[in-house]
Amino acid sequence: MKISYDWLRTLIPTTQSAEEIGKLLTGSGLEVEGIEELESVPGGLRGVVLGTVLICEKHPDADKLSLTTVDVGDGTPRQIVCGAPNVAAGQKVVVALEGAMLHPTQGEPFKIKKSKIRGAASEGMICAEDEIGLGESHAGIMVLNTDLPNGTPAAEYFGLGSDSVFEIGLTPNRADAASHYGVARELRALLRQPCHLPDVSGFQAPASAENTISVTIEDEAACPRYAGLLLDNVQVGPSPEWLQRRLRSIGLSPINNVVDVTNFVLHELGNPLHAFDADQITGNQIRVKRAEAGEKFVTLDGVERTLQAADLVIADANGAPMALAGVFGGKTSGVSNATTRVLLESAYFAPAVVRKTSQTHQLKTDASFRFERGTDPDMVPVALQRAALLLQEVAGARIAAPAVDQYPTPIQPTEVRLRLPRVAQLVGQEIGEDRIRQILTDLDIEIQEQPSLGGNAIGQDLAEHLTLLTAQPAATDLSATEWYLKIPPHKVDVTREADVIEEILRIYGYNNVALRPFNSASYLAKFPNPDPEVLRQNTARLLSGQGYSEIITNSLTNSAYFEKKGEQDATLVRVHNYNSADLDIMRPTVLHSALEVVRYNLNRRQKDLKLYEFGKAYSQKPETGKHQEQNKLVLLLTGNASTETWQHKAEKTTFHDLAGAVQQVLASLGFGNYASQPVQHPYLAGGLTLLVQNQPVVHLGAVSPGVLKQLDVNQPVWYAELDWDWLVRKYKNTLVARELPKFPEVRRDLSLVVDKTVTFDQLQQIARRTEKKLLQSLNVFDVYEGENLGAGKKSYSVSFALQDPSQTLTDQAIDQVMQRLIQQFEKQAGALIRK
Known part of the structure; x- marks a missing residue:
């Protein structure tokens, strides 16, 4: 996600540098992955200033050149040779000083150097507009009409300020920060400075109108809030330069003033908008409804899509879809150059509904990115008014009818109980009630005077709520050890006490939590169960140290690998809403996924491979239909074990190379003793099954030719499959320190x-x-x-x-x-x- 620093400062005035802001945001959980410097003109006109021509004389050795003396404001007038026909004494001009790098409109950049032209010294250049990238004209130098002093940077005169753009790695839980205003709210708490929404006080809509468009929400669970506004006299055309510059700064290409305004408001406030051509809305009615299964719909990209019954659509009076709600608009109802009447849509859609539609149709848009994570229902009317005022400014639009805002069941704040001792316990030190109250207030979290069962009490257990209501007095002292909070709807990830404490700690600063001289646990206990992740990391290091490379493959695979013609395997776990016929089941074994990696490498002439993967295999019991998954560790060897050198010839990998690696893995996990028997595995042609404690834990051997042919692998592959769940479950740390032997072996x-x-x-x-x-x-x-x-x-x-x-x-x-x-x-x- 890109955030413009200049744009951000229109919402929260700050004197902090972009680098300082980046550190603050990263420390609070909005990781700034990079800061890009943007310039309106390449080079930013660095080294280019305003000056006054004091003297202008003919060059003694050239008829078309002038010898000038120019004051550039530093007390040392420069002698500059100029070839422009319009240069004259007394002019205010643009001067490129020695060392300046110019980026002309046409041609390659060049650096200004002190030189001699026809025997006369020249210490700079008086510039034409094309020579500094500001236009196409080369008829003469730029003559300015300004009272700015000599030495003023030319970038300041032309208003060519630079901008810094933050690249923020937004995590899925931080939907509240998916806009410039969302980041400004974060900075408000970090900097203790006020931030503000754009001014929409000038919004005025008529009390009534003849040609209005009505809105009907037929699925309130999927669309809790829908607002619309009709505008006429719209003149579709290019956006003004300031609007185009804002969009370009975050990587968007301007389209037209109507679409640009909707994109601008989305990135400013975080609330997606959509603009319909109002003349294309049959019956002057908007219906928010589920699609008819199988009906066809052409989206803005010109692709015809088959809708499903789970898709939420914006339809006209006849039920014909005009947009996939929260995802993508339709081609026929979109704004074109001929559009004069626009219906602006601002809505709140249920995240799960938008996410399912986006995944089903493989459509990822800026709107779906935000809707499927959760937007702010309270921002719906603000975004609508902001867009309407901007369209009045940039497209000459007129508000033609009263705004429609359907909100049958308002979304209430989430109620959470906060225990102050619990804050200190999880943070690791006392923060102080005043500081906690300040942080919560800055985050728009309201501290109630008494608990309530109203609102969206997601983070509270109902029985606990009832206990609190009967135990607490009517008016709760805010200095008590328990507070009752109302979390605003835009903080979709804050639903529990632990979430609130995380918010407090983010703003307080992880770096401000001091380490104690002696760290200790508040309890003593044995930990007989190993940490599976530590065992996995240790085993991965062991295998990597032997030259194996770790791979990660898809858990989805092709059922054709496992089914005979005309026969279905009832043990396979099938995916009902798969997007590709090649990925229609959960894999019953990791082998085929790993062989696809082998095939990919062989096709690129990488024939000597040592691979391992920690992956899951899936199956179901036909008699019960219950699914089960098992963690596996698999190893694959193919090609040569060593490359050919002048000292020895290349050697093919063997079964024993693989067995040696397996033995080391087992030994590292404490299983030094095991028995073996001929392999019992459906996809191996010869090998061993290793039994630990009479359990078949490892299968290793040569992959059968039939499987290799099925996967188009044209060389032998050795394969080992370890039951990782069993090994972790039975793991015992058998490491024992013993004295070195004193007597010979x-x-x-x-x-x-x-x-x-x-x-x-x-x-x-x-x-x-x-x-x-x-x-x-x-x-x-x-x-x-x-x-x-x-x-x-x-x-x-x-x-x-x-x-x-x-x-x-x-x-x-x-x-x-x-x-x-x-x-x-x-x-x-x-x-x-x-x-």
Whole structure:
């Protein structure tokens, strides 16, 4: 959102610089992401001043040049060579001094330097209007009629002030600040300076008129307030320069004076307006109603749209839509150059209704941006009057009929109880009742004398309200520990006590909350449950440190990935109001979304990928229809594990590269022991399922060729899927500090011939059950299969690390351990020990 500093100062006069205002706004929660300096003329005419020609003589060596002496107000007259035919002594002129950078109307910018022209020194330039970017004429120098002293900046004479434009990153909850007046209200509380609305005291409408336009609200919940005003004698044309300059300063392009006024008022007051060509309103009637499902409507951009029954429209007497309420106008009823009668619309629409229409038709406008966040219903008549007065000024309009303002059920302020001790508790220090009262008053929050059940008591529990009413006296002392507040409707995000305290703290200043010498908690307790976000961050750092890149993919995906032809999967979670047929379900697995990222990179010749994502998978139970979601951590590997260099060749990624990363993740979460079995996953062609505490927690292996073909991925992909919810739920911090071993570790190797069906994991489990004290680790360093082993056999070469923390191992103790291991391998795995 862009806010003009000059425009802002018309609503709250302040001497603070733009940089200081930016810091104040950022500190209060309206983050100023940048400040852009705008100039009416490129360069701002810096170094260009007014001067008087004291002497004008013919140049001794050039017939068409004059040698002048010019007073520029600094006590040192300049000698300037001038080629203009109209230069003469006594003239007040525009002088570009040495060092000034000029931006002419045509051509490239140039810098004024001290030079010699036909042998005569020249210390500046007397300027024509095109030479400083103020016009097209080059017939002669500009001769001014002014009493301003010499040395006056030319920008001041021409009224070419610069402007600063704030780029504010407006968060969704700050709808109250989505305008210049909204920001001015914020500054009023921060600076303790008054701000004011534009003067609309000159607004006068006739008491009656013959040709009026009536308004009927057929859905009061969707449109609580609707106001309209009829104007005639409207002369549509270009806007005056001041209005165009205001709009350009915030990035808008002027269109015509009528549309420009509605845009101006929207950005000034935050209340969207719409202008209808009144002659196109059939039956002189406005109906605010729901659309007929399936009816066609052509919007201002020329696109024909199919309306839905949930859409709120502004229709004529026949029910024909003229605008999508709060979103976009219609083509036939819009203002054109032939328009002479205009109906101005100013309304308050329910945010949810506007948001749904905007999303359904993929229309994002300045009006919908504000309506769907919540506008101020009390600003409706003010904006209407402001626009009418401006149209009288810039378009010669005349107010032709009384204003219509339909407001059947006025929106009441929200009532909230504020406990002063709670303020100190949440802020962390005492602020003081007087300061709190001052802040609330500056924010238009009224402190009531007594609680009331009237109004919009969103932030209060009804039972608590009743208790307060019976417990409190008729007149509540405002110095008591509990206050009762009325929150104005424009503060849509302030509905609870905590919200009020946040408002107080914003204005008080987060930086003003002092840190205590000793920070402490008000209670002591154990925290057995880990912080899921901390675990996620730690795991992300672990994977990123191994060269993996994190991806974030869409939770919506294509049902065609999962359904057979003509058959629907009842477990899929379907989206009823999807905007694209390719995004019609919530994904049942993260795999396909991640493969789309792989495909995107492969198509751009990025073939070596190491990716991970924390994402959700969704499903529903057909028998109950209940939806469920699961958090997953997925890893993908494809391409080469290392790039080719002069030292070694490129190596393809393997299953073991992926398994190693998975093992590190499990170990970091405290799951060092697990079993494995052949993979049980519908989209993997070979691999393992890892079981922790007898639960299948990890599936890893090669993505099946059918899935790769379906996603147009033309190279193998290794994939691992971890049940992140289970890992977080079962996580235990098993980090234990132990003394470094004093006695050496011993290694022994065995070569075991076993059936091909025996896995290394089975051998590992046998070894750990057999020797729990001395066996520190074991590792397979070779696997061999060959005809000399016999049919259906393979050989594992396994190393065993043995260590006793209390003494040095003897050969006898080592041999005893190895004999026990051999016996159990032979007994439980049918192993043959190769000598």
